[in-house]
Amino acid sequence: MSEHSDQAAGTADPATEAFVAHRNLLFTVAYEMLGSAADAEDVLQETWLRWVGVDLAEVRDQRAYLVRITTRQALTRLRTLGRRKETYVGPWLPEPLLTTPDVAEDVELADNVSMAMLLVLETLTPTERAVFVLRDVFDFPYGEIAEAVGKTPAAVRQIAHRARSHVAARRPRDAVSSDETRAALQAFQHAVETGDVQSLVDVLAPDVVLLSDAGGRRQALPRPVVGADKVARVLSAGLRWIRTETELSFEPVQVNGWPGLIIRFGGETDTVMAARVENGLITGLYFVRNPEKLSRVDQRTALSR
Structure with missing residues (x-):
């Protein structure tokens, strides 16, 4: 690598550094909401295009801000996907991912991204799915979720309770190794x-x-x-x-x-x-x-x- 390239690599702008630092999280949020890696990648591209136009001096929590953009883009795409699935030939299954070993080591994360769980999430409305994913999978505060989905914190609490009950009735009851x-x-x-x-x-x-x-x-x-x-x-x-x-x-x-x-x-x-x-x-x-x-x-x- 040339000296010029070294300098370029070492001087990535703050927006790029923040996006790269949180990219795996953002992809996981989008994939959990959509069940499609291809659509999750498109959502990340849209998130990046909006992120580079943000004044970072006005951003208090970069992680939360990026997740908010990703969630909004994923919600828009999720509603489009719903219409697309209506004309899908035969049963629809999530796009499978061959995951890195550390995913299996995080048992809770592995459970939440399993094919079986993603099929359960398919039975939620788009907003219920977003709220459940952000709260129960990623443990985001209700206030941040409310900003992401355009609801009040009180409404988000109700949606989370409803989604949690719905998921609990359909997911496996016993932990499996x-x-x-x-x-x-x-x-x-x-x-x-x-x-x-x-x-x-x-x-x-x-x-x-x-x-x-x-x-x-x-x-x-x-x-x-x-x-x-x-x-x-x-x-x-x-x-x-x-x-x-x-x-x-x-x-x-x-x-x-x-x-x-x-x-x-x-x-x-x-x-x-x-x-x-x-x-x-x-x-x-x-x-x-x-x-x-x-x-x-x-x-x-x-x-x-």
Whole structure:
């Protein structure tokens, strides 16, 4: 690097330094609200464009100010996404992220960015989702959240209570360890690789739900499949056919902070699989096959609170 480059690198302006320092947090906020890394990146770009026009001398708390901009941009995009999802082909799943190891170490963060949790957040209104994320995930004060969502602090408290109750009724009640999830996925993988349908049924909860998202780009199940026997039959039939056509392989990875699998056909990434596990059994299987949602699986994403 030249001397000129060294000087340039060492003299980043305060606005850039502040944005870079909080970038992982801002991305995490946007991703939690949107369930889409691509849209989260767009939100960060919009946040940056507004941030560079701010008079920093007037900013008391740069972190809170940046989160406020990000939240407002994410809310606008979330309402647009809602309309887009109405015409989405087949079930919609969040865009999976291969996360850095430190995300798994922060159990609370991993739980909040898990595929299962993001699907729960999908059932909230945009404002409820923003309030829940900022309060329960990032522990922002009600006053700061009120400024971000354009409500009074009293209204935000009510929204937070309503969203919290809604989420509590739908999220897993018992804490699950990464080891428990990993063990269930290993049993799942072994059953699939050996074609042992009974072993597959044994690792699935009786009311397991299988969701497959291909966005109309690849073959996928048009609706959820419910029940251990049905899920096992569908998976066995599909994978048996694939084996006759091409080589099938699994790679254990961290998906949204939890153990997951990348499934490759003939060496090409085809599916990212995440799971929800309770009491040692898989209660939710999430297969993301839409190529547009697999663009980041060759890199690990850093998230932070």
